[in-house]
Every structure is written in structure tokens, then in C-alpha cells.
Amino acid sequence: MIVRKLKDIIGTEHDVDTPTWNSRRLLLKKDGVGFSLNDTIIKAGTETLIWYKNHIEAVYCIDGEGEVEVIADGTIYHIQPGTMYVLNGHEKHYLRATTRDMRVICVFNPALTGREVHDADGAYPLDESEAGA
Template sequence: MIIRNLEQLVGTERDVAWGNGQSRRFLTESDGMGYTLTDTIIDAGSESLLQYKNHKETCYCIQGVGEIEDMDGTIHPITVGIMYALDQNDKHYLRATTKMRLVCVFSPPLKGNESHKLTSDGESSY
């Protein structure tokens, strides 16, 4: 059984600055669960162009307000209680109007130290 407390992760190697916030990684590949579970903070006022080419991700918003924009220009408001899943390695913009907090699941799991390398225009090279 694996038991972890968020307070125990903050400030450790499992607390990763991902580019426009922090990703607190409760589970990583080394835990052997087959997926990663994170508590992710997105900085207020940030915009990130993201794509996970090697992972599928599901996010559940537990704090804040923002939006996801598909590459076709469709905007999806994200507020508390909204879940979104990137089931086709979807390239997208993530914008945070306020500080946002998401619970995220990645499959396959992250090794643990990955972070986005955002370019000056906010695009991720991860």
C-alpha cells in the first residue's frame, strides 16, 4: 500500500516546476501502478501551448477558473467540477484566469522529473 500526503511532497523531487506552475507527483513510474497521479497548480494569468506526445492525460479541476482551447479554435471553459481528457494526444492551449488546481492522471506513467520546456511564446517542447 502506498500512502502519501501532499505536505510531504512539497519541496521534494516530486514537486516539479513544469513551466507555468507546479506538479506534485503522488505516483510515478517507480511506484509500479501503471499511471501517474498529480496535484497540479497552474499560475494565474498564464497561457501554455501543450501537447503530450507520449502520454494521455485526464484532468479534474478542484480550484480556479480557466479554459482549454483546441487547435480548431473551440474554447472549453474549465471551472471547479469539470474534467477533461486528452485522449488523442491533443495539442491545446491551457489558460488560467485565476490560480487553478487540477488533479491529473497520466498514462503511461511519468518517470517523475519531466517538465515542460516552454518557449518564449508559451509553446511546450515536452
Template structure:
């Protein structure tokens, strides 16, 4: 059994931060569960270009507000507590924080190894190790 607290993970190398978001990666590839689980904060009034070409992701908003825009068709979806969005087609999108930080629970398949950040195209690299 694996037991971790958010607090202990936030105070470890499992926390990764950028100018637009921070992510505490509570479950990673080396835990051998077949997916990774993260608590991610999208900062208010910040925008991030994302295109997970190598991963599928499900995201549940626990608090805050914002929006996601799919770049293929320009559709904009409002995000608030209780919203789940699923990037089941490797959807390229813009993720925007609203008037307050959004706290999100995220699941990735395949799992992340821990230190990934988006490249210039919004992609996380694939870890083939």
C-alpha cells in the same frame, strides 16, 4: 500499500515548478501502478502550450478557473471546479489560467518518471527505461 500526503510530496523532489505551473507528482512510474497521479497548479493569467504526443491525460479541476483551447479547431472550453477534460487524442492545446490559480488532479498514461517539463513543442519525453 503506498501512503503519501500532498504536503510531504510538495516538500520533496516530487514537486516540479515552471513559470506557468507547478506539479506535485504523488505517484510515479517507479511506483509500478501503470499511471501517474499529480496535483498541478496552473498559475493565474499564465498560458502553457501543451501537446502530449507520448501520453494520455485526464484532468479534474478542484479549484480556480481558466480555459483550454484545442489548436486543431480553435474551440475554447471553460474550466471551473468540477470540470473534467480528457486528452484522449493527444490533443494539442493551450491551457490558460484565469483570474485565480487552478488546482488540478491529473492522471497520466504511460506514467511520468518525475522531472518532466514540456519541450519547445509542448511535449513530455517518453521514458523507455
């Protein structure tokens, strides 16, 4: 059984802070459960280019508001508490928090290793052990 508290993650190596988001990684690949779980703050007034070409991400908003804009067709989805979206088609998109910080819970498959940040394409790299799998 794994039990973790957010307060014990904040300020550690599993608390990844960037100019547009802050992701507290609660479950990682090394935990061996097949997915990772993050408690993430999308910072108010920011826009992040994201393209998870190597991962499937499910996102559940628990606080704040924002939007997801799918780049391929310009569709914009309003995100507010109680909204869930899944990037099951590896959609390249912009994620924006609007009037205040937006807090979301994110699940990734395959699991993240812990220190990932978006590359120039907006992707997280695939873990070397999964390349060619």
C-alpha cells in the same frame, strides 16, 4: 499499499515548479501502478502550450477557473471546479488559468518518471524504457 500526503511532497524533488505551473507528483512510474498522479497548480494569468503526443492525460479541476483551447480547430472549453477533460486524441492545446490559480488533479498514462517538463513542442518525453514498445 501506498500512502502519501501532499504536505510531504511539497519542496521535494517531486515538486516541479515552472513559470506557468507547479506539479506535485504523488504517484510515479517507479510505484508500478501503471499511471501517475499529480496535484498541479496552473498559475493565474498564464498560458502553456501542451501537446502530449506520448501520453494520455486526464485532468479534473478542483479549484479556480481557466480554459483549454484546442489548436487544431480553436474550440475553447471553460474549466471550473467539477470539470474533467481527457486528451485522448493527443490534442495540441493551450491551457490557461484566468482570474486566479487553478488547481487540477492529473492522471498520466504511461506514468511519468517525476521530473518531466514540457519540451519545445509542449510534450513530455517518452521514458526511454518505453521507446519502441
